Structures are given as C-alpha cells and as structure tokens.
Amino acid sequence: MISLWLWALLALPLSYFLNNLWCLRRNILAAKATGLPYVVLPWSNLNFPWIVLRPILQPYLDRLPIRDALWFKLLSVDWPWQQQYAVFQRLHADNFLYVSPSHNYFNTADAAVIDQITRRRHDFPKPTEVYGALEIYGQNVVTTEGNLWKHHRKTVSPPFNEKNNRMVWHASLRQAQSMVKGWMGDQTETSATIYRVADDCMKLSLHVISCAGFGVNLDWPAQGEEPLANGHASSSTRKEAKASEVKGDHTLSYVDALQSLLHNMLWIFIFPMSLMKWLPFSGIKRSYTSYIEWGKHLRELFDNKKDDIATGKAQEGMDLMGFLCKGAGMTSDPTDVDSEKSRTKPVLSDTEIMGNAFVFLLAGHETAANSIHFSCLFLAMHPPSQRRLQKSLDRIFASRPIAEWEYERDFNALFSTMAGAVLAEELRLIPPVPAIPKCVPPNASPQTLVIDNQKYTLPPATYINLVSLAAHRNPKTWPAGPPSDPENPVHPTSNTDNDLEEFKPERWLRESTQVSDSASAEKDVYTEDAPNTATGTNSSHALHRPPRGAYIPFSEGYRACLGRRFAQVEVLAALAVIFKNYSVELGVEKYASDEEVEQMGSDERRELHGKAARDVTESMKAKMGMLFTMQMRGTNVGVRVVRRGRERFADACQ
Secondary structure, three states: OHHHHHHHHHHHHHHHHHHHHHHHHHHHHHHHHHOOOEEEOOOOOOOHHHHHHHHHHHHHHOOOHHHHOHHHHHOOOOHHHHHOOHHHHHHOOOEEEEEOOOOEEEEEOOHHHHHHHHHOOOOOOOOHHHHHHHHOOOOOOOOOOHHHHHHHHHHHOOOOOHHHHHHHHHHHHHHHHHHHHHHHOOOOOEOOOEOOHHHHHHHHHHHHHHHHHHOOOOOOOOOOOOOOOOOEEEOOOOOEEEOOOOOOOOOOOHHHHHHHHHHOHHHHHHOOHHHHOOOOOHHHHHHHHHHHHHHHHHHHHHHHHHHHHHOOOOOOOOOHHHHHHHHOOOOOOOOOHHHHHHHOOOOOOHHHHHHHHHHHHHHHHHHHHHHHHHHHHHHHHOHHHHHHHHHHHHHHHOOOOHHHOOHHHHHHHHHOOHHHHHHHHHHHHOOOOOOEEEEEOOOOOOEEEEEOOEEEEEOOOEEEEEOHHHHOOOOOOOOOOOOOOOOOOOOOOOOOOOOOOOOOHHHHOOOOOOOOHHHHOOOOOOOOOOOOOOOOOOOOOOOOOOOOOOOOEOEOHHHOOOOHHHHHHHHHHHHHHHHHHEEEEEOOOOOOOHHHHHHOOHHHHHHHHHHHHHHHHHHHHHHEEEOOOEEEOOOOOOEEEEEOOOOOOOOOOO
16 A cells, blocks of 8 residues: 555656657747747746746755856746846857746847837737736736727726826925935935945835825925834825824735735745634734735725715816726716717726726836936946936026926926936846747637748747847847957946946937927827827837837837826936035945045045946846846945035046
8 A cells, every 4th residue: 555655656757858848849849940049948937936936946956067057057047137148149049939838938039020019919918827916906908908908908097197207396396405415315416335226216216106106295304204204195085194103904004015015925925815814923914914905995095086076176186097987988978978988889898997006106116216226337337427317408408496397398308318228228238128028829720920031930828928138139230349448347248348247328319409398208109999099109209219118118009008107207307406506426435435435546446436336237137137127136336425525436427
C-alpha cells in the first residue's frame, strides 16, 4: 500500500514534467514556423512558483555560468528594464519570440511593427485576463475588449476635456506650492536633504486626482504635523469633514483607506478576494480591510454625485466621477435629449462606474507622481538641463506670480518648450510600463505582420509585448550622438556606442518652437470605430516627432491612454512651480559635509557631483521595479531644494 502511494506521489511531478516537455516542444515548432528568431525558456517568467522562488535562488544562480545566457536573463519578469535594448542588439533583430511551455511571446522594439499592431485593434486585442486584478470594484475601460470596451469608452472619455484639464492645472499648482513649502520648512534659502521626494510626489498626485476625479479637496499637512493628521476633505456637496476622521461604520478614514489600498495592491493582484478574507497574514488582512473601506468611501462619493446631479447641483466644474454619472444617463432634467438617448442604450452599471473611477485613480495617481519624481532626479543629475528649463520658465512666466498662471495661456507654452522636452525625455527613459501587452487570441485566425518588407505570421494564442523601454532606445528610429562618458556608460550593454541611454531633453528641441495652438492640441484620429479618442498627443508637435510606434509612453492608436493630457497638465504644472524659483540638487552627505563642500573648487565639486549622480544611476538600475507602473522600490534618493542663485554644483557642472 505504501509503495502504491509512493508511486502515485512520484507520478504527479513526472506527469507535470512530461506535459510541460510536450507543450514546450509544440510551442517550439510553432515558433520555428513563424521564421522569426526565438529563445527557448524552460518555463515562463510569469510562472508563479518561479516568481516566488527567484529572489531566494537568485544569489546562488548568479554564481553559475548560466547567468550570462540570454534565456536566463529573459526569465526575469523585469527583463525589459534590466536589459533595455541589449536583448535586441544581442539577437541582431528588433522582433523575436521567446518560447515557454505555457505560451509563446512575441517581443518587438520595431516602430513600424508597433504601429501595425496598435492600428489593428480587432486583430491584436489586449489580453484581458492580465488585467483581472483591476476589476476589484467592477469592469472598466482598461479591463474590457471588443464591443464592451467601446461601450465603456463612449461613456468614460467625455470627462477628459478642457474643463477638467483646467481643474487639474489649478489643483496641481496649489498642491505643488504646498509640497515645496513643506520641503523648505522654516528655511528660506536651502532645505535640508530630503529623502521623501517619491512619497511626496505620490501625495501630490493623490491630492490632485482626489480633487479633479472625485471632488475631494485634500490639504497638505502643516509643517511638523503627521502626514495624515490634518487632512481636510470637502465634497462637491460642500459637506466638509476631516479626511483622517473615521465616521459612521468606517474603520479607516478616506485618506487612510486610500493610501493603505494603494500601498498593498500587490496582495490584491495575487490573491482572490474570497481567499484574502480568511488568510491570517497581517499584510493581507490590511489589504483586504483597505479594499472594503475604500469601497465604502467610493460608494458614498458615488451616491453623493448622483444626489448632486439629481438635484441640479455641481454642474459647473464637474469632476470625473460627476461626468461619469451624467454620461451614464443620470440627470436632473427629464427633458434632457441626450439623457433620453442614453436611456435607450445600455448604460454603465453602478459597479462599472466605480470600477472606472478606481482605475482613473490608480493609473492617474502613479503615472504622474513617478514622472514628477524622476524628472526632479534627472534634472538634479544634469544641472545644465535644469538651468535651460529655468530660463525657459522665465520666458514663459516672466515675473507673474503663480496665482496669475493660466491654463489656456501657459500650458501649451510649457508643453512645446523645454518643460515639455523634459517630460518627453523622462517618459522616453522611464515610461509608465516597460511593455504594453497585446495578443493573438486563442480562437482567432493567424495574424500577418510586415517586418522589413517580409510577411511573418503569428499563430493564435501568441502573447505580444510592445517593449516600450527598448523601442524608446532603438537607434534605428531615434537620432543619437556619441556617449557623454564612454568609460562609464549608463547601461553596461545597451547602446554603449551612443547616448540613447542618457537623459538629454535637448534632443527633443527643434530650431523653431513656433507652433499654433491647434497643432499643439492635435488629436490622434483613427476611424469612427474609435469613439471619443483621447485629447492630446504623446508629445508636442513643436518638439521632435519620432516615427509612429517609436514613442509609446501612453500607448498609441485606439487604446491610447485616456488620461494622458490629464497627466501632462499635472506634471508640467508641478515642475513649473518647483523650478521657477528653486533648483534641485543631489544630496552629497555620503561623501562630504556642507562645510567641506563650501571649501571645494569647481573640479572637486564636479567630481563630487559625479559620484552622487552615479549612485543615483546605480540605484535606478537595481531598485526599479514594476507593480502597476515603474517605480523605485526599497530606496530613497536624497536631494536638496535651494533658491535659484544658491546652487552648489551649477557652475561646476558645465
């Protein structure tokens, strides 16, 4: 009897191994049939046991000869960031497959191929199963495809309009001023070294999306107070309450629930809600509690919006959720023709409205915050680019106080000059996501792509990665110069013979930056099949215009990000506030005290700044990771904010 049980136990892993071997052979044959280069992996880099075990095994595996093998490098889920364009250079191809027992993955850094895929939405849809975790409050525009996606898109795109952009502009100016004031504290000329820039940028963006998305205005904590001790929320109903105050049947406040939910999203991505409720681990319990509590707050905000619309309130300056409710057919006017039309069609359910509201919050909050954070770091590492930005800001705003900065007058000026170039370059180097997923569905027909004037066919059940990190660094589609420091390349193997790994916003500037407002606000138009296409473009038409498919920080085509102009307005407003009157410098306390820096000459300061900049570069390489967007995790870079004219490294770093 024991031997039978033993054979049964042995048979399970053996059958699993043999099944994987058979599936791998089948997928290798499918990859060969395409005629494309391919790399064979023993298992998928998304294999759950491998994701769990890899951090434990990595130190030992790195001692083995396999550490340099291409297949081993592709086993990392973060390979697009770790390798960037190097994998494509190594294969001498901008398109390749990697093969695993579960699926074949087509990877491309080819602008022409990316353009084909993004134009052919029906042939190459999103693999919606990848986005299942984002449906925790309901289906939404990110997680749906086909006619269901069109239905969502028609309802959720109207809120992204110029009225809302104006609201974003003013909220961003107000929050950025509060953030800088918090950094400076009681100082007037120079701050202490700040290690919370990433967290503060997240807070700023959270406050902006709360205002423009939900009509909840959050005040920045006063100097010396705990971050959550003085939050102040006011809804469009003018009912004010402390954001940190727990009311009614809540166990967490609005701010606490939201921040806890965003900080614990990993568990929600991994475990189903039905299981999280019963698991005994504290982190999972916190995640589940924040999910329940934020759901309650979201429902209350939604109910308030419905009441406002039903009674005719808050029609002017309406936030995203208000527009969602109105777009779904809710109105105070029974003779409203548009509303009557919407009642004859399926409208979004309550859960779908809340699902879309949550996705707006999650995507908008992280994308903009990361761009503000990384732009500040890059500018601190490159003082000449920072000075050029400040001179551009002086030309745009002159001596006008921030209270007189206007969205209609000033945004396009920022977007089409050095500020827009800084944002475009930051997003080129660190896009929100390392790769954009597409697929050839399992039950679909094979799909043909034209690559270098030859036709290649992808079979059904092929996953696709539009590798934005590599496409943004492809020297075949981007003008490139020589590297600034060939002895110390930014990346050890990617583009070592050019400057495409370097932060150079000047590459976006053209000799003439004159452009009409209509050109700056040009829309990406495809066909009538793309309802209410998102306002704005990935970068200004006054700047360098890369070929279609070469620059995809907000994706491209029918599925381009709805909130890209929202994010652009927020980031540029925040950067303008920070750099109009202040400079950001790297902290150098690791190497020298303030007194020692004061005694240094230009050469010594240049060397000191170079050491600090290399530290930041190494931290970015090692600590960048992907959950929902690209972020640095487990480390904080120290910077100082100083009044313009009080910089320590500006003259040394010519």
